Amino acid sequence: xxxxxxxxxxxEMDIQFIGKIKDLLPQLSYSIETAVVIKNDVxxxxxxxxxxxxxxxxxxxxxxx
Amino acid sequence: xxxxxxxxxxxxxxxxxxxxxxxxxxxxxxxxxKDTIRVNGLIERGDAIVCGVSGGKDSLVLLHLLHQLxxxxxxxxxxxxxxxxIKGYRDESIPFIRKACKDLxxxxxIDSFKEKYGYTLDEITSIKDRVGACSYCGVFRRNxxxxxxxxxxxxKLALGHNLDDESQVILMNLLRGDxxxxxxxxxxxxxxxxxxxxxxxPLREIPEKExxxxxxxxxxxxxxxxxxxxxxxxxGDVRNFLNEMEEKRPGTKYTLLKTYDKMFxxxxxxxxxxxxxxxxxxxxxxxxxxxxxxxMLDHIKKNY
Ligand SMILES: [Zn+2]
Ligand SMILES: [Zn+2]
Numbered sequence: 001x002x003x004x005x006x007x008x009x010x011x012e013m014d015i016q017f018i019g020k021i022k023d024l025l026p027q028l029s030y031s032i033e034t035a036v037v038i039k040n041d042v043x044x045x046x047x048x049x050x051x052x053x054x055x056x057x058x059x060x061x062x063x064x065x
Numbered sequence: 066x067x068x069x070x071x072x073x074x075x076x077x078x079x080x081x082x083x084x085x086x087x088x089x090x091x092x093x094x095x096x097x098x099k100d101t102i103r104v105n106g107l108i109e110r111g112d113a114i115v116c117g118v119s120g121g122k123d124s125l126v127l128l129h130l131l132h133q134l135x136x137x138x139x140x141x142x143x144x145x146x147x148x149x150x151i152k153g154y155r156d157e158s159i160p161f162i163r164k165a166c167k168d169l170x171x172x173x174x175i176d177s178f179k180e181k182y183g184y185t186l187d188e189i190t191s192i193k194d195r196v197g198a199c200s201y202c203g204v205f206r207r208n209x210x211x212x213x214x215x216x217x218x219x220x221k222l223a224l225g226h227n228l229d230d231e232s233q234v235i236l237m238n239l240l241r242g243d244x245x246x247x248x249x250x251x252x253x254x255x256x257x258x259x260x261x262x263x264x265x266x267p268l269r270e271i272p273e274k275e276x277x278x279x280x281x282x283x284x285x286x287x288x289x290x291x292x293x294x295x296x297x298x299x300x301g302d303v304r305n306f307l308n309e310m311e312e313k314r315p316g317t318k319y320t321l322l323k324t325y326d327k328m329f330x331x332x333x334x335x336x337x338x339x340x341x342x343x344x345x346x347x348x349x350x351x352x353x354x355x356x357x358x359x360x361m362l363d364h365i366k367k368n369y
Contacts, residue, residue, distance in 0.1 A: 061274045
């Protein structure tokens, strides 16, 4: 299970996923242009692999100036 | 992937193919900011810079970068916030502004629509016969930012518009044929009226995503909330389109901005009025006898 925290939506969920961040984002209605992803408290590139036990924070790119 | 310095990369700059570690990334952002200022001559020694702050990521990152730049050369820096009077939104972002200014030891001034014009934005939008909230807000905020920064002695007003904001506006103006708006924003400004404080946008070449990451890495607390007054749907469409294009063709937003910048001198020459007069009601700069803000206020008073 991957723990995902969506900061804009103020939602937390566990999802079954193994693979690259960029392939996970569309499932969360985000893309590499619209999200900054923090994995286990460190920002990561879109090609980063995630899997069981990882914790992700999704920072929305769009928000008030 | 690793950064060329050997550390693990936190960011892939797709449009240049660079993988950057935390240190190299934050340095690259500062360098882009500094180069934009240097190349376009946006800040000179001895300037009094008023930075417009909203509590969102862009303006707070701008404030941090300006503060950092003060170490390199001498200019004054003051923060200015505009309280539009949006319940549940602006009142919640002001603590973020206060904290940032306190951390950096920058003086903060807060002006409000209510104090200056007699109505909060929430009150304005309660009238029956009205235009969109963003139209009132845009006109009043622009006016107040200009007037207040002038009264604070500003030689420049710095705003946090990023590459995404700028490329969206350029494309929107093109798509709706709003030719008269071309030539309004660019890398330099003709001073048309002594009461105009020149605006500078030192983040205009930095992608929004990099601003978010920079804020995260520099521990800049900002407000995630979006304004409750729904933005124009058209802007959302343009933003989505540009994001899709950027994903397929990295560099799209930057190229659009640079193309515009090349055309800007021509537009600016063609479209800028010879001179701007003064509003007979409030004494602020205006294209016609009465400024847009006074026209709107008059209408609000009659309908409130
Ligand atoms: Zn590095
Ligand atoms: Zn006026």
